[in-house]
Amino acid sequence: MNIALTGMMGAGKSAVGKLLAERLGMRFLDMDVQIEKTAKKKIKDIFADGGEPLFRRMERELVKCLSLLDGLVISTGGGIVLDAKNIKDLRKKGKIVYLKAKPEALFERVKKEKTRPLLNVEDPLAELRRIYGKRRKLYADCDICVETAGKKPEEICAEIEKKIKAG
Secondary structure: OOEEEEEOOOOOHHHHHHHHHHHHHHHHEEEEHHHHHOOOOHHHHHHHHHHHHHHHHHHHHHHHHOOOOEEEEEEEEOOHOOOHHHHHHHOOOOOOOEEEEEEHHHHHOOHHHHOOOOOOOOOOOHHHHHHHHHHHHHHOOOOOOOOOOOOOHHHHHHHHHHHHHHH
């Protein structure tokens, strides 16, 4: 079984994913890191060179490959939900876990980072709110939803484990 973590940028997918994989004795894979390795360039450079469509194609190809593997905790990119085929493929061998957080909480986590191409705009909080509004219903199509506000990664992992065991 795989566990695919979804949610907005800054939701904690990477931090929670690493810890969850360790706790469950599974392998951890961060899709953004894997895409950077494959492309031999940073996400921001992929966006600069080919725009979001290029990145989404690379993301789709990686999902196809990951859907054939087993025993992974996968940190997906925030926009993975934009293509329903991605969710369908990730669900083939596992559970989709949505790490839910409001745009204001996400902004507090990512406001100092300069590596998020979608937030390189004049008003990044407004952009986060816009993206969240567009994706909220897509994220809701998950097997498990965990609210992350005010919780440490250990608490989030414990909640995910409990919900997975409950079925």
